[in-house]
Amino acid sequence: MIHFDNVTKQYPTQKRPALDGVSIDVDKSEFVFLVGPSGSGKSTFLRLVLKEEKPDKGRVHVAGKDLARLSNWKVPHLRRRIGCVFQDFRLLPNKNVFENVAFALEVIGKPRRFIKKVVPEVVELVGLEGKAGRMPGELSGGEQQRVAIARAFVNRPQILLADEPTGNIDPATSIGIMKVLDRINRTGTTVVMATHDAAIVDSMRKRVIELEEGLVVRDQMSGVYGQAY
Amino acid sequence: MRAQFVLSETWIGLRRNLTMTIAVITTVAISLALFGAGLLVNQQVSEMRNYWDQRITLTIYMCNDISPTTACQENGAATEEDRAALEQQLDSLSEVESFRYLTAAEAWQDFQERIGSSNEALAEAAQEGDIPDNYRVQLTNPDNYDTVRAAVDGADGVDSVSNDQRVLEQFFGLLDGLKWAALVVAGVQLAAAALLIGNTIRLSAYSRRRETGIMRLVGASNFYIQLPFLLEGAIAGFIGGVIASGFIVATRFTLLTQIEEWFQFDVALGTGSLLYVIGVSMILGVLLCTVTSFLTLRRYLKV
Numbered sequence: 001m002i003h004f005d006n007v008t009k010q011y012p013t014q015k016r017p018a019l020d021g022v023s024i025d026v027d028k029s030e031f032v033f034l035v036g037p038s039g040s041g042k043s044t045f046l047r048l049v050l051k052e053e054k055p056d057k058g059r060v061h062v063a064g065k066d067l068a069r070l071s072n073w074k075v076p077h078l079r080r081r082i083g084c085v086f087q088d089f090r091l092l093p094n095k096n097v098f099e100n101v102a103f104a105l106e107v108i109g110k111p112r113r114f115i116k117k118v119v120p121e122v123v124e125l126v127g128l129e130g131k132a133g134r135m136p137g138e139l140s141g142g143e144q145q146r147v148a149i150a151r152a153f154v155n156r157p158q159i160l161l162a163d164e165p166t167g168n169i170d171p172a173t174s175i176g177i178m179k180v181l182d183r184i185n186r187t188g189t190t191v192v193m194a195t196h197d198a199a200i201v202d203s204m205r206k207r208v209i210e211l212e213e214g215l216v217v218r219d220q221m222s223g224v225y226g227q228a229y
Numbered sequence: 230m231r232a233q234f235v236l237s238e239t240w241i242g243l244r245r246n247l248t249m250t251i252a253v254i255t256t257v258a259i260s261l262a263l264f265g266a267g268l269l270v271n272q273q274v275s276e277m278r279n280y281w282d283q284r285i286t287l288t289i290y291m292c293n294d295i296s297p298t299t300a301c302q303e304n305g306a307a308t309e310e311d312r313a314a315l316e317q318q319l320d321s322l323s324e325v326e327s328f329r330y331l332t333a334a335e336a337w338q339d340f341q342e343r344i345g346s347s348n349e350a351l352a353e354a355a356q357e358g359d360i361p362d363n364y365r366v367q368l369t370n371p372d373n374y375d376t377v378r379a380a381v382d383g384a385d386g387v388d389s390v391s392n393d394q395r396v397l398e399q400f401f402g403l404l405d406g407l408k409w410a411a412l413v414v415a416g417v418q419l420a421a422a423a424l425l426i427g428n429t430i431r432l433s434a435y436s437r438r439r440e441t442g443i444m445r446l447v448g449a450s451n452f453y454i455q456l457p458f459l460l461e462g463a464i465a466g467f468i469g470g471v472i473a474s475g476f477i478v479a480t481r482f483t484l485l486t487q488i489e490e491w492f493q494f495d496v497a498l499g500t501g502s503l504l505y506v507i508g509v510s511m512i513l514g515v516l517l518c519t520v521t522s523f524l525t526l527r528r529y530l531k532v
Contacts, residue, residue, distance in 0.1 A: 050446075073451065080448030090443060103440075106234050107449035155447065 001159060001190045002026040002049055007058035009044050009214075018044040020214035021058070026192060028158075031185045033201045034194040035225055036211035042194040045211070046161050049192070050082060051075050063158050080108060083152030083160040083189075087167035089144045091136040091151075097123060098132040101150045108155070118154060126150040126180050142173035146180060153184055160184055162193040166200060174200055198225035238440075238457035242433045243464065249429040250465055256425050257469025257514050260418030262476035265510040266484075267411035269477065272502045273485055274404045281397055286365040287377055289315070290388040293333065293361040301388050307362075311386025319366060322380060324373040328366040336360040361388060404488075419513075423521045426465065430458050430525040441530060455530065459522050466518030470511035477507055 004024040010017040019041045026032050034042045047053045048060050051067050060067045063081050070078060091100050098119055105115045123132050126146040136144055145165055152160060162181065166174035178200055185191045195201060201208060201224060208223030209216060243250050291312070292301035312330070319328050331339065337357040368377060378390045434441065444454045481503050 076445075076448040076450045078448070079446065082448075084446050090439070090446075092439060092443070103443065104447040106231055107444045107447060107453060109231055109453065112231075151443075151447070 001028045001030070001063060002192065003059075003061040004045075004048075005059040005061075007048065007055045007060060009041075009048060009053060009055050017056075017214050019048070019055075019211075022211075022214070022216055023058075024209060024216065024219070026190060029185065029188045029190055031182070031191045031204070031206040032193070033204070033206055033208045033223070033225075034192060034211065035196070035201060035208060036217075039213075040211040041214045042211055043163060044214075046084075046163055046192070046194060049159070049161060050084070051078060076108075080155055081158045083149075083155070083157040085145070085148050085152050085160065085162040085165045087164040089136070089141075089148045089168075091144055091147055093136050096133050096135050097128060097139070097147050097150075100136065100147055101154050104151045104154055119150075122150045122154045125153070125183065127176070140173070141169050142176060145169060145177055149177070149180055149184070153189070157189065159190045159192065162191065162195075164195055164197075165193065166195065166197050171197075171199060175203075178204060201225040235453070235456050235460065238437075239460040239464065242437065242457055242461045245436055246429055246433050249425070249432060250461075253422065253425050253429050253465045253518070254469045254472065256418060256422040257466055257518065258472035258476070260415050260422050261470055261473030261510045261514045262480075263411045263415035263418060264513065265473055265477035265506050266480045267408050267415055268506045268509060269480055269485060269498065269503075270404055270408040270411065272506065273488065273498055274401055274408065276498060276502075277397075278401065282371050286367055287374060288391050289364040289366060289381055290361045290391065291363060292386050292388045293358070295358075296361060296388045298388055300383070304385065307386030311384070315364070315381060315384055315387065318381060318384065319364070322377060324369055324377050326367040326369045328364050331363055331365060333358055333360060333362045336363055419517060422469075423517060426462055426518050426521045427525045429465070430462055430522045431529050433458060433461060434526065434530045455523070455526050458526055458530070459519055462518035462522030463515050466514040466516075467511070469518075470514035473510055473514065474507045477510065478503065 002024070003026075004022050007019055007022045008017050009019040018039075022041070022045070024045075034045060036042055044053065048055055048067075049062055051060075051062075051070065054068070062078065065078060067078070092103065095103060101119045101122060102115045105119070120132065123129065126149050128143060128146050128150065131139070131143065136147065139147065145168075149160075149162075149165070160181070165181070166177055169177060174197065181191055181193065182204070205222045205224075208218065208220050208225070210218035210220075210226070290296075291307040292298075292304065293306045296302070296306075316328075316330075319325050334357060337355065337360050340355060340360055341352055366377065368374065374392050378392070381387055382390050441454055481498060485498060
């Protein structure tokens with residue numbers, strides 16, 4: 001589903017490459033944790049998957065497409081197959097829960113009938129039934145992140161990228177978020193989650209890829225956060 | 230494609246930057262009004278030129294008994310032979326398209342018809358015989374005036390050679406100056422309008438960066454993301470154009486009507502020309518705003 005072949009990415013202002021000859025394979029419906037200290041290249045990895053950045057060397061394949069050969073005007077279609085969740089939720093404060101989720105479908109031109117049908121389903125899937133009319137300001141951090149996940153998942157993407165989704169949320173609430181991500185993963189969606197949250201990684205027992213200074217230092221099935229620490 | 234969504238986003242953008250939108254509309258309206266006025270004057274001048282080029286005749290006045298010039302005083306009124314010689318010479322000049330002889334009576338009649346309606350006092354004061362018999366010479370090209378003039382001036386029986394074009398050219402020169410002044414100011418204003426639009430769209434893109442960021446992330450097409458901003462520019466340009474059209478119509482019915490009255494000839498610009506000028510101005514306004522918005526978005530809205 002995601003295939004990195006000897007990928008190097010160097011930002012012009014930095015001496016050390018953000019990713020240095022990284023090769024990673026993520027299969028369909030896998031759940032992968034991406035761990036490592038800040039600046040280890042986790043975010044760069046996610047940005048390369050979205051084709052927000054181009055690699056200096058190596059090849060990136062996502063959902064069967066060679067991103068180097070994907071013309072710019074087709075990038076939106078790639079992104080429709082990828083859902084994204086961030087640490088800071090990125091909700092629209094002037095729209096309620098339903099509207100925030102519906103927004104993702106409206107802007108790719110889905111018909112209103114379809115939106116009315118699928119949005120409530122997804123809102124329920126993330127555990128927010130009965131809160132569709134609330135504004136983001138009226139929700140807790142955990143609930144806001146559920147809205148963000150619903151928005152990322154409402155178009156049924158093949159891949160869900162999560163960049164520290166529990167970074168702003170207390171540990172108890174984080175468990176709920178992880179359950180939602182796990183549920184999404186069980187529908188066959190590949191989930192890649194970058195995180196610093198050792199407790200969560202340890203409890204989930206999923207594949208762990210550890211990056212350090214742009215290199216893959218560990219790739220372990222059913223791994224834990226950091227045996228080296 | 231969800232038209233309602235795009236339109237509501239456009240409306241939000243216009244409302245959120247209301248003061249900037251008003252500034253854009255005002256600048257566009259003023260610049261287009263000046264531009265349109267320049268075009269109108271241009272059309273008016275070219276129509277007048279056309280009118281006059283067809284009618285401009287070199288008039289060769291013949292000596293009569295009361296001619297004040299020394300040549301006429303010495304030789305007396307033009308004779309039959311003088312006229313025959315002159316006609317022969319006119320026939321031989323290739324610059325001459327045709328010519329017509331008007332007797333003193335015909336010349337007076339013609340004068341009455343041309344001046345009578347607008348200046349009765351002058352028409353009444355003139356008497357038959359005040360205007361000498363003359364030749365109306367139609368030139369193949371009005372620019373050849375000097376050649377023909379040199380050929381016939383000083384011939385026996387010729388009093389003077391006159392050409393209305395001289396006077397007209399001065400006036401056309403004035404109108405041309407007016408036109409260029411309007412177009413130059415319009416150009417400067419249009420440049421200012423373009424900068425203002427660029428700024429407005431930049432502000433608009435900035436205030437909606439959260440929305441556009443999410444749109445980009447969930448895979449909205451570039452066109453869909455940019456369309457509300459482009460429409461915002463286009464609508465501001467269009468409203469500016471509508472206001473400018475009002476100014477252009479006002480110019481047509483005040484300034485140009487005035488000019489036509491001075492000239493006492495029926496060379497009024499038709500509705501067709503007016504619509505043409507308005508059409509060109511509106512298209513220019515909308516295009517300018519849309520293209521500037523597009524160029525601004527390329528810089529400030531990463532897609």
